[in-house]
Amino acid sequence: MRILNKLIFLTFSMFAFFSTTFCQERIYIDKKEFKQTEAGFNEAWKNVTKGDFLFYQHREGSYRKATEHYTRALEYNSENAELNLLTGICFLRSWPKEKAAKYIEKACDLKINVHPKAQFLLGRAYQCASEFNKAIIAYNTYKEGLSEKENKEYGNLISNYIEECENGLVLKKIPVRAxxxxxxxxxxxxxxxxxxxxxxxxxxxxxxxxxxxxxxxxxxxxxxxxxxxxxxxxxxxxxxxxxxxxxxxxxxxxxxxxxxxxxxxxxxxxxxxxxxxxxxxxxxxxxxxxxxxxxxxxxxxxxxxxxxxxxxxxxxxxxxxxxxxxxxxxxxxxxxxxxxxxxxxxxxxxxxxxxxxxxxxxxxxxxxxxxxxxxxxxxxxxxxxxxxxxxxxxxxxxxxxxxxxxxxxxxxxxxxxxxxxxxxxxxxxxxxxxxxxxxxxxxxxxxLGPEKPLALSNEDDLVAGIAFPDSDPIIDDALEIKYTRMTIVKGTVSDFNTNKPLQANVELVDNASGKIVKETKSDQNTGLYSITLPSGSNYGFSVNADGYMFHSENFNVPAESGYKEIFKDIALQPMTAGSKIILYNTFFETGKSNLRVESYSELNRVALMFTKYPRLVLEISGHTDNRGSVAANKKLSKARADAVRNYLLGQGVSPTSLQSVGYDFKFPVADNKTPEGRQQNRRVEAKIISN
Amino acid sequence: MKKISVLLLLSLIVNLELIAQTDSMATLVVADNQEAELDYNKGVENYKIKSFDKSLENFTSATLKKSNFYQAFYNRGNVQSQLKRYKEAISDYTEVIKIQPSYARAYFSRGMAYFLMKDYKSAMDNFFTASTLDPKVAKYPYYCGVANFQIGDYKLAEKNFTEAIRIKNDYAFAYNDRGSARRNLQNYDGAIADYNLAIKNDPAMAIAFNNLGSVQRITKDYKKAIISYSSAIRLNPTYFIAYNNRGSAYFEMGNLIESISDFEKAISLNAKYAPAYNNIGLLLLKQKKYQEASTQFTKAIELDTNFAEAYGNRGSSKEMLHDFDGACSDWKKAASLGIENADLYLKGCEK
Missing domain, CATH: 2.120.10.30 (TolB, C-terminal domain)
Known part of the structure; x- marks a missing residue:
């Protein structure tokens, strides 16, 4: 068990080899060769001598002590091959063996034949330093130089060392985790x-x-x-x-x-x-x-x-x-x-x-x-x-x-x-x-147990649909909204006589259906009003205020009509004798006196006046443009006035409250030279005779 | 129903005087019974300017005025999706489907909402119905594939992507994603072919280059992988993922200098990119700089507390620092987070 025994066993072959080697072949350091300068030489040589003394005891303990002396001597002369070799051998036989290579390698470099077994020692030193490849080369170099007799004696030993180095090369590649x-x-x-x-x-x-x-x-x-x-x-x-x-x-x-x-x-x-x-x-x-x-x-x-x-x-x-x-x-x-x-x-x-x-x-x-x-x-x-x-x-x-x-x-x-x-x-x-x-x-x-994987971490954008998700939904588009075009009629309502603003009802009637489609009131302070007329219809427009005759207008707004604003200031005439209104929404068949149904809304408004004012007496007068003879126009204008009177009678108005008269084209309100003027002149008027 | 007196001016100018003077400008009156549509259109406008709350109000108002107004429900669903209120979105899309059962887009959008909620099975069902209702839309089978990919059914995903490609043969996304499905099916040759087709159809598709590089890295063709990652980086110079991957390819080639440069670049582009910290840690671990490595793994863990690999690697660095209790603690955490080969890490920790 003792370490000394161990050493004997473990290195027995090698020891025997070394013993024979170095007992028979001493390594001499030539004093003259070693000496370089006077300074320090004596001390250095003393160390060489002491080292040698310890070295040749061939004991592990003494080798270690010898290294101390040899290394001191090397401070004086580090270029002496034999001294380097001895130092290396001392390390090889004591501790740490890994240091031997440095010295033996230098010894071989300094003197190629520093010792017959230098390559073997170099192999040992390299092996102890785990430099297995170099060791194998050195062992083989040494082996090649052996005589047949030496090879018989030491060949197996060298081969064992080479095998150890080969084992080392294999095991070095697969280090255990410890x-x-x-x-x-x-x-x-x-x-x-x-x-x-x-x-x-x-x-x-x-x-x-x-x-x-x-x-x-x-x-x-x-x-x-x-x-x-x-x-x-x-x-x-x-x-x-x-x-x-x-x-x-x-x-x-x-x-x-x-x-x-x-x-x-x-x-x-x-x-x-x-x-x-x-x-x-x-x-x-x-x-x-x-x-x-x-x-x-x-x-x-x-x-x-x-x-x-x-x-x-x-x-x-x-x-x-x-x-x-x-x-x-x-x-x-x-x-x-x-x-x-x-x-x-x-x-x-x-x-x-x-x-x-x-x-x-x-x-x-x-x-x-x-x-x-x-x-x-x-x-x-x-x-x-x-x-x-x-x-x-x-x-x-x-x-x-x-x-x-x-x-x-x-x-x-x-x-x-x-x-x-x-x-x-x-x-x-x-x-x-x-x-x-x-x-x-x-x-x-x-x-440490089994090798833990070294986990590199990587990501990829494997799925384009996730890297660039369709998360911005495609919304349904705006819907088409149906619109109608319109005309705006705006203006003021005032008293005909005093010009004072009036609050009045402004009504828009679809003449085709007779229905009120819009209503508004004029402002009582300013008399301002505004009303829109959607496109695609003919409108009767009337303005009514208590105590006044209503005022009517007719607007024809075709479907394709562009935007239009019509400014219309309306002066309402009081319900007093002499006041008159044009019944713009009274329509007749062309050249005839037959009332068209579109006229009824307006005429109903006239009839309503008699309800509000039972004592009212109106003159209904027909007017024409100046085309045609006076007689024909006289007849037509009277017939149209009669047609209106008859409709009103039909609405319950007393015959005594209504007079009808035909004025042909005696009282034009516009120029008969233009179609627009003639259109304005073709009209029915209602005038208050008494109230 | 009264006539609506709303004036819609078809010009930005709303000065009545100006309008009055310009006959070409029409003033329009909205026809009857269109209040719901008007609200709806306002909703669309607000959506387009990303005023989602107002848009939501508009669409809600439209649905209240017209209960079968499926477009309003659909768009409200879209707003809810934008606001990440996926449950509400699903409810709206479901309403659309009740009113208009053949409305493929509603199924698709509902699928997307489920998808974003990570309910991939429901998402897939909806995408599939959308694709059945409108088989000409390539996006529908494509997203079936995406959902199946997420579910992990790569074979079905591959089939879906193939169908999308049949409908739209220049569908770069579908080629890329089919490549990924094939990669996960370990059909690396197929994956490489598909990524190349994706690139052919969209030469600017950086992610396809990156994915191509990753398959090349998996197959240990590191040189080609580095070329592919470099292409991805050229197309997208801020593509930190590609930098990290290229760094890994260099790492695996043993070129540690280029490797660290790429990992550091990835971090410079995204200081919160945990994988790059982990990989720098590995590099240091390989250099036996265990303490520095541990510090990098800790950074990665701070950025991603569920980063199993970083825990595993930190455990390995602690082990080499003789902190065996710390190592086991990290390995146990890594195992609980599902690290691969967990048994290898835990062996010895039970003592």
């Missing part, structure tokens, strides 16, 4: 911090750290401090400063957190100083961890290391990592052990089989509470570099082919110890990637 965040500086340190174990509520974390202070014991294997267990509590979203959980759990040797029970009261720990490393259980007593006992010899074997444990939901099954040599498929494998019904003894561990376990190492295991999914880290060929996290689903009593969890969860460096929280969204693991505080750090993963 957010990776360095947990917190309250937890992570510049040293290795790893294998977080959490209570089921996610608020208590115990983890392993190789932090230390001067004077603490350092492992001779990797020159790092021994492991201790630390704990932190989360309040809201903030983790408290991690504290060493102290004795008796932590000793001066390796003590690592492996698993925590759901209630957070039982901690499985790994102790690496006994029997090659075994599992123990510690119990929380109050606020302190104590009572340590081992997990029975069915799990812990004398000849093997057991590490990374995951219990099922009810604690009756234990999945763990072991390097049991006898039934291993290669390196470390995942095993399963059952708790007996009494809950006291664990069964003999069973290897999970060749689907899950490979000829490479499987380290760190996590099984979902329902045991349907197993997550583990492995450096098998499907990795993209170092240890990657894989996932397999248990269905129909068979584990599916493990799949790489993908980028960004996995990186070309080590990604291990995944723990998924019960909510399925939050997870923790540790990774050696760049970006943390230093070395292995604990990271939080947010598993």
């Amino acid at each position: 957010l990776i965040d360095d947990v917190d500086t309250a937890i992570n340190s510049p040293f290795d911090d790893y294998n977080p174990v959490l209570s089921s509520d996610g608020n208590t974390m115990l983890f392993t750290s190789r932090r230390g202070v001067d004077g603490d014991l350092i492992s001779p294997v990797d020159h790092k401090y021994f492991e201790d267990i630390y704990s932190s509590e989360r309040d809201s979203k903030v983790w408290s400063k991690a504290v060493n959980i102290g004795n008796p759990v932590n000793t001066k040797w390796n003590d690592a957190a492996v698993a925590l029970s759901g209630d957070g009261k039982k901690l499985i720990i790994y102790r690496g100083h006994t029997e090659g490393g075994d599992l123990f259980a510690a119990t929380l007593e109050g606020k302190k961890w104590g009572y340590i006992h081992d997990l029975t010899n069915k799990v812990n074997k004398d000849d093997s290391q057991e590490s990374s444990v995951c219990f099922n939901a009810d604690g009756t099954k234990m999945y763990f990592i072991s390097n049991k040599a006898k039934d291993s498929y290669g390196g470390r494998d995942i095993y399963l052990s059952h708790l007996d019904k009494k809950g006291k003894r664990w069964s003999k561990a069973i290897n999970l089989g060749p689907v899950i376990n490979s000829e490479f190492d499987e380290i760190s295991v996590y099984v979902s509470p329902d045991e349907s999914t197993i997550y583990f880290s492995s450096n098998r060929p499907k990795s993209i570099g170092g240890f990657d996290i894989f996932k397999s689903v248990y269905k129909d009593s068979v584990w599916s082919e493990p799949v790489n969890m993908g980028i960004p969860i996995n990186s070309p460096v080590d990604d291990i110890y995944l723990k998924i929280m019960p909510n399925g969204r939050d997870a923790y693991y540790c990774s050696e990637r760049d970006g943390g505080v230093g070395d292995l750090d604990i990271y939080h993963i947010t598993l």
Whole structure:
């Protein structure tokens, strides 16, 4: 379980390769070549020497320290190929590996044959920086330069790295939806911090750290401090400063957190100083961890290391990592052990089989509470570099082919110890990637679930009838109104003798029907009147006022007649002897004395005068124009006067009240030379004889 | 009935003295029994000058004077429609249909009133009756198609538009809309052909160019889509919808610079155009500028509180900002508003 052990396993082949490479082929920095100026040289060279000392210890811890000296020396001379190469190798073997490419690339640029394995190292550096295409080129360049013997020895290793890069290229194109965040500086340190174990509520974390202070014991294997267990509590979203959980759990040797029970009261720990490393259980007593006992010899074997444990939901099954040599498929494998019904003894561990376990190492295991999914880290060929996290689903009593969890969860460096929280969204693991505080750090993963579609928003005017709606209705047009044309007769009514304005009734009679079609009154103060005569008829127009003879006019208004205004001032004659009126609406057949029916309205008005004035005596006189003989006109005028008298008699007027006389054309009222004048002269008059 | 003494002067000049001196000017007297018609005509005049309230009074007065005056009911219905009083309009058109059951325009207008009330089924029924009564009017089957389109019966809509085109073979609207029906039936080739016919019959029809562009965008022919949208914009330089769509085509082509330029132009033309804010947000989301993206989505939501896509997208930006509760809240809202693939958004939010 210890990180140092992990490193031995995970990079065993490479380490061996490096060891043989660099033990046999030291990289010498030529002092003269390095020296550029006196100023600063001594200090720089001291750093080179110290760096070399640490480098050739070939321990991870010492590589990291060497980078500090080499980078200081580079400040003096950054153009030395060997120094750049050594710096790059140090980064490649410590942290952050991603920085190695910069130095190794420069070393190769400065000196094409800086080292026989420079292209291999460049490939490693590019791979660690996720520059997979460049890495493949470098690996192939290196491979092409290998002798047959070297190819036999290292060909497979190089091919594996190339395969990892190809995996990386594929997975880079289909990144998984996850957010990776360095947990917190309250937890992570510049040293290795790893294998977080959490209570089921996610608020208590115990983890392993190789932090230390001067004077603490350092492992001779990797020159790092021994492991201790630390704990932190989360309040809201903030983790408290991690504290060493102290004795008796932590000793001066390796003590690592492996698993925590759901209630957070039982901690499985790994102790690496006994029997090659075994599992123990510690119990929380109050606020302190104590009572340590081992997990029975069915799990812990004398000849093997057991590490990374995951219990099922009810604690009756234990999945763990072991390097049991006898039934291993290669390196470390995942095993399963059952708790007996009494809950006291664990069964003999069973290897999970060749689907899950490979000829490479499987380290760190996590099984979902329902045991349907197993997550583990492995450096098998499907990795993209170092240890990657894989996932397999248990269905129909068979584990599916493990799949790489993908980028960004996995990186070309080590990604291990995944723990998924019960909510399925939050997870923790540790990774050696760049970006943390230093070395292995604990990271939080947010598993984002399926990709959400990016919803562009677009509109169209799909329907023209909606974009330009027919919302302005076509109204029905105005209707044709029937009109009649008219003539206006207007003027004043006054007393004939005094010229004083009179209020009088003004009537319009349709002579054809005899009906009054309009009536109005003249203004009593001004005597003004106005009356309209619609076109298409012959009208009798009469003005009556008490005490006066009526006045009549005749207007013929043809249908096609244009607008006309007729001004007619009317002077009514009082009902006294000598007053006379022309009966304009008395009509006869041409050249005859037969009254036409259109005359009746007017003559009825005359008859009405006798009703109002019983003592009235009228002279009815006929008049003609001057065409024809006097005798003929005399006869015609008398006959027409008689016709009127007879009509009035017929209306009940007393014969004694009526006289008739024919005046032929003795008393013209207009010029007989014109048709209009002659028309006016053809008339019947009524004159008051007495009243 | 008395003679109406109203003088209707057929000149704007109403000076009697002037009239008296000009024999050519006739003074007319309205013949008997035409008070209703006079009110009706006043209503028409007031309608034409958009004096709708007065127009309404005139038509009402006409109907009171002549209860079977269907033209007055019809026009009053039209005024009510103008005033967006669709229920009252429908009542008037119904009265017309009672008096004059074969009056196709009344059915059409009643259909329009239902249509504007979004009662597309009733609208369709009325348009259909209008088209049966007067089969020579292309507009009637056309609006049957529009109503069926709104109902979502694109096959029937396609048939209606085809009938409208049969009656009037240069009917650009019908070609455009049939193209849209075919687009929704995923007959993209047919849609493109129809939009092109719409353009042929009305080369200034910007919306047909826009729609053509959108089908080309759907079929991932982004270059052609951009040409079509550009034509729409050339015809209507303030066509913000086409700018937004062209921006989307650029976005989908990966040309983010042109894309943002078009989205911003759409907003400059219509500062309240929510889809463009959403799309700018998406662009920022793609650039991993999650906070800025979230701000744009919020603007879109402020403009359209029912904007499902903007909620969905804002949720995605919040997710990347580690605001998972906020993300789930937005996704739940998006799902409630009917966003497509709601399950995808909600997966994980139940925890």
